[in-house]
Amino acid sequence: MVASPVPPRVESSGPPPATGWVPTGALGRAVLLTGLLLIAGVLLGRVDLVVLAAPFALGTAYALRRRPTVLPQVWISGDDGHLVEGGELTATVTVGNPDQLDYDVAVVRSRISPWLRVERATIAGATAASGARSAAVAERPFATAVPTVAAVDLELTGTALRWGRHPVGPAGARVAVAQGLLVSRAVITEPSRVRVYPKTEPFDAVEAMPRAAGLVGAHHSRRPGEGGELAGVRVFAPGDRLRRIDWRVSLRARQLHVAATLSDRDAEVVVLLDVLAEAGRSGGVSGAASVLDTTVRAAAAIAEHYLHRGDRVSMLEYGPAARRLRPATGRRQYLTVLEWLLEVRAESSPHEPYDQVFGPQVLSADALVVVLTPLLDERSAQMLARLARSGRFVVAVDTLPADLAPPKDRGWAEVAYRLWRLDRDTMIGQLREHGVPVVRWAGAGSLDEVLRDVARLATAPRVGR
Incomplete structure (x- = not known):
């Protein structure tokens, strides 16, 4: 995305932008030395000391013949393309000189999110590269000269490691003029948010929907x-x-x-995201995936698949925020789903969010509900059971990492972890007994077999009372 230029703000409040310039140590030393030589020459009656002070006085006066009137400008811009996890990141930090006086030296520095790995930074033809941490390149100071009524760009190039809205900035700059005798106060601009969309894993489901209720579709x-x-x-x-x-x-x-x-x-697909708990540590697009990573990437893949087939897709959050995205079709809905997923956050709540999420007229009776849940909270299992008892077609997708390491602390931590695993397996077995299929997310073909079973249950005769 491209960030519009924002008005610069001065680091400390008080002086207006036109007076936001302070003398440097070089100016103080020049004035002090000139004054001492002149005073000594007058008191001692030595003309040579006065002649020795003349170059310092003339040089200082010549350097200060023109003074700056406005502070420099700093703004941040990013790539406007569709940036996906693992894609190439491009951001620019620009320092502008709106004054009629050249900037002798401009020192630029910017912060950047740890999920945006900057591998190369280029400014005024000079390139700095680092294969270690992004802070070694992005957050180091860069110095350059800025001509009159011009701008210099600091181009940051790297890789986006994880989905979300990641900040580039804040960025700050300080400039020196009058041959280093005056320096500006730090001008800092607000950070720019770079949108990184989740990488959609390959997913396909060739089985028929349990109940297609629209007029036209695939x-x-x-x-x-x-x-x-x-x-x-x-x-x-x-x-x-x-x-x-x-x-x-x-x-x-x-x-x-x-x-x-x-x-x-066509059919309506409701993707329900359980955000009551988070587990695992995210390693980015090429590392380990946490529960939230698997949930967001699987939701994007499922939505892309069914929207491509012409179905209606909606999103729901099972959590304290209870966010909801209305069902729709088409590419616009897919882009809306990606934007909606960028705001997903794991947040625990002591209250039961079922009534808040599944209010009246929220879920269609013919919709296929795909629940992405790690089953770390007992309320998640109760929510699945209540959905199944209400007669809806529910498919639970287990998003807990398979390689979740047990705790290595002293005491009974490892034993408690094993007991918790056994209790969780028992809970999954009880859900399957109640007619809720639970399948682990594995990319392509993850839901194909379970959708076949759900479709068979939909066509089976029901016993009437």
């Missing part, structure tokens, strides 16, 4: 109508299209028969 429903899925051959009836006539069967039976098809309909 899923084969169980209702007869216009579509591409053959449902059988039946006797011709008024209203049938002539192009549906099966001439082989008609000639053999000596009666017109038509090929019956199933209508193609």
